[in-house]
Amino acid sequence: MVNRHVIGAHYGLRDWLMQRVTAVIMVAYTVALVLLLLSIPSDFDGWKALFSETWVRIFTQVTLLALFLHVWVGIRDVWMDYVKPVGLRLTLHVFTIVWLVACFMYSVKVVWGL
Numbered sequence: 001m002v003n004r005h006v007i008g009a010h011y012g013l014r015d016w017l018m019q020r021v022t023a024v025i026m027v028a029y030t031v032a033l034v035l036l037l038l039s040i041p042s043d044f045d046g047w048k049a050l051f052s053e054t055w056v057r058i059f060t061q062v063t064l065l066a067l068f069l070h071v072w073v074g075i076r077d078v079w080m081d082y083v084k085p086v087g088l089r090l091t092l093h094v095f096t097i098v099w100l101v102a103c104f105m106y107s108v109k110v111v112w113g114l
Helices: 009-039 044-050 054-082 086-112
Strands: none
Touching: 009 054, 054 086
């Protein structure tokens, strides 16, 4: 029996799928936002009216969450591939998680006006 020490190999399909799903969400939001921006008055009142709609805020927040997940998968792979010292890699993973959670919390404040 051969003992294998596999690091990171079990993430493959799940991460590939998450990258694709989050990318589709971001593309859909971008297309919808461009179409909506073309249909509203190009002033602050039009922008304010657009983002006063609950569905726009929900779509925006879901898209930001998708963005943060997309970033996590990508940057985690960069850390795993190019940072060899385990302690440094763990530190970078923790810093990245803290940073992305803080960004998500701030996005909730901005989108929902909390």
